[in-house]
Amino acid sequence: xxxxxxxPVELIAEILGELDLESLVKLSYLSKRLYLVASDSSLNPxxxxxxxxxRSHAYESFLKHLSVRIIVPRQNWIEILxxxxxxxxxxxxxLPNLKSSEWEECFRRRFLPGWxxxxxxxxxxxxxxxxxxxxxxxxxxxxxxDEAWTKYIVLNRNGSANELEVSSRNFNPFTxxxxxxxxxNLADLETQIRPIVEFADVRIxxxxxxxxxxxxxxxxxxxxxLHPPGIETGAxxxxxxxxxxxxxxxxxxxxxxxxxxxxxxxxxxxxxxxYAAYTKLSxxxxxxxxxxxxxxxxxxxxxxxxxxxxxEEEGLHWVGGLMIIAHIIGSSSSDxxxxxxxxxxxxxxTWGDLWAIAPWLEExxxxxxxxxxxxxx
Numbered sequence: 001x002x003x004x005x006x007x008p009v010e011l012i013a014e015i016l017g018e019l020d021l022e023s024l025v026k027l028s029y030l031s032k033r034l035y036l037v038a039s040d041s042s043l044n045p046x047x048x049x050x051x052x053x054x055r056s057h058a059y060e061s062f063l064k065h066l067s068v069r070i071i072v073p074r075q076n077w078i079e080i081l082x083x084x085x086x087x088x089x090x091x092x093x094x095l096p097n098l099k100s101s102e103w104e105e106c107f108r109r110r111f112l113p114g115w116x117x118x119x120x121x122x123x124x125x126x127x128x129x130x131x132x133x134x135x136x137x138x139x140x141x142x143x144x145x146d147e148a149w150t151k152y153i154v155l156n157r158n159g160s161a162n163e164l165e166v167s168s169r170n171f172n173p174f175t176x177x178x179x180x181x182x183x184x185n186l187a188d189l190e191t192q193i194r195p196i197v198e199f200a201d202v203r204i205x206x207x208x209x210x211x212x213x214x215x216x217x218x219x220x221x222x223x224x225x226l227h228p229p230g231i232e233t234g235a236x237x238x239x240x241x242x243x244x245x246x247x248x249x250x251x252x253x254x255x256x257x258x259x260x261x262x263x264x265x266x267x268x269x270x271x272x273x274x275y276a277a278y279t280k281l282s283x284x285x286x287x288x289x290x291x292x293x294x295x296x297x298x299x300x301x302x303x304x305x306x307x308x309x310x311x312e313e314e315g316l317h318w319v320g321g322l323m324i325i326a327h328i329i330g331s332s333s334s335d336x337x338x339x340x341x342x343x344x345x346x347x348x349x350t351w352g353d354l355w356a357i358a359p360w361l362e363e364x365x366x367x368x369x370x371x372x373x374x375x376x377x
Contacts, residue, residue, distance in 0.1 A: 005033050012037050016045035021062040024049060028071055041073035050076055054083045055288045064088075067096035074098065081106040081128070082285050083200050086136035090129070100124050107131070109285045110200055112326065114151075114350035135201045139330030139345055144168035151348035154180065155322040157219040159366035160374070163351055171346050177207040177323050184320035186211065194226060195303055196324070197294075197357055198287045202347060204357060207323040210316035221364050222318035226304045228278065228294050228360055281357065294358075325349055 004012070016024055016038060024045065028038035037043055050066075053059050063080075066072050077096045081089060089095070098106075103124035107116075111131055118134070119127040134146055144150075150171040154162045166176065174191070181187050189209040196204040208222055278294055286293045289301025296302055306313060326349040355362055 005031060009037050009040070009043060013040070013043035013045040017048040019045075019049060021046075021049050021053070021060045021066070025062055025069065025071075035071065039071045039073070041075060044073055044076070046072050046076050047079070050080060054080065057085065059084075059088060064092050065094045067094050074102070078102060078106055078109070082109040083287070086132050086139070086201065090133060090136060098125070103128050108283045111135075112199075112202065112284060112347075112349070113352040113356050114348060132201075135328060135347075138347070139201070139328050142345075147348065149348075150346050151350050152176070152326075153324045153349055153351070153354055155219065155221045155225065155324070155365070157184075157217060157320060159221065159364070160369060161221075161354075161365045161367070162369045162372060164372060165348075168346070173205075173207055173323065173325050173346070180321050180323060181209060184217065186217070186320045189319070196226065197281070197290045198301075198329070199284050200287060200329075202326050202328050204349065204353075205325050205327050207325070208318050209320050210313055211319040213317055217317075217319040219318045219320060219322055221361065222322035224364060225322065225324075225358050225361060226318075228358075231278065231295055278360075284356070324354065326353070 004015075007015075012034070016027065016034075019027065024038065028034050038045055046066075050063070053063050066080075067077060074096060077098065080093075084093070100123060107119075107124055107128045110128075115131060118131055122130070137143060138146075147168055149165045150168045151163055151165045152173075154164060156162065177191055178187070181189065181191070186209050189211050192208050192210055194206045194208070196206050198204070206222075206226065208219075211217065280295065281293050289299065290297050293302075296305060326347045328345040328347050330345050351368060
């Protein structure tokens with residue numbers, strides 16, 4: 001009869017990975033063989049129960065002080081510090097002793113690239129904890145003392161984009177987008193809010209308008225941001241990369257292209273993709289509902305794709321400007337499908353953040369404008 005400990009170490013690690021943290025801690029000390037399997041960083045049976053805790057947001061008590069156990073590989077704490085809620089890290093958990101490079105990795109995997117402006121001359125550990133406290137404070141209060149001006153980006157229908165800023169105390173995306181619709185003569189259209197991607201502390205939202213085909217109003221880059229060319233619902237979720245289309249793409253704002261020639265050639269925008277592949281985003285690391293981003297993530301949380309009867313957006317087109325903002329996730333944050341985010345829970349969204357979440361747009365945007373206007377000298 002085969003005993004449990006005589007099984008291959010890989011199989012033992014798989015079985016241990018199905019346990020809760022308390023049971024795994026106790027079992028790992030029952031014998032030398034189990035101890036060696038549990039402490040092996042290549043087998044790492046701790047990862048699955050830790051991820052189950054982080055994704056369920058119902059943390060076991062053993063997670064708080066897991067760092068004091070030398071049997072737990074240090075690499076697990078990079079995921080904990082990247083995905084756990086701020087209050088748990090700041091006020092409940094016993095923090096591990098990590099290298100400076102590991103704290104830097106935690107910072108880059110958790111926060112938007114634009115937030116590195118707050119690092120200054122401090123260590124990566126200090127920067128990480130200060131940034132986490134700043135996010136927690138902003139999510140719980142309406143205080144804007146640490147960021148007086150909030151930046152956001154608008155993708156214009158002519159291919160250019162503006163990085164704009166507004167006083168944080170007066171930042172209201174609904175008011176800003178209503179003004180944008182009036183400037184584009186689209187005030188009669190309903191505001192559409194789509195979550196692009198969600199991270200541990202912030203979700204990126206797109207404010208846009210859907211309308212019938214209008215040669216002068218269609219915004220091709222709006223659709224390309226929400227629906228990267230070559231990726232469709234349910235596709236390419238198993239691998240880490242997928243080739244881009246290697247030929248020219250006829251982008252009329254809505255896929256699939258109609259069989260008849262109903263879309264005027266004046267809004268047809270041909271471009272050649274120079275990237276070799278899409279890769280799953282890791283810096284910053286998306287939350288579980290967008291785990292496969294930029295690929296489609298099943299489960300109902302990825303709401304970039306909306307279709308009825310095989311027709312995307314009921315056959316409507318993204319028209320006018322598309323506004324992109326960063327909404328800080330807090331206890332008062334409402335679900336993004338209904339969507340009335342708390343008034344003051346926003347952070348800046350900059351060029352660096354846009355290239356991080358949508359690198360395929362870099363060659364699509366014809367002019368990058370800092371501030372309002374057309375960018376003409």
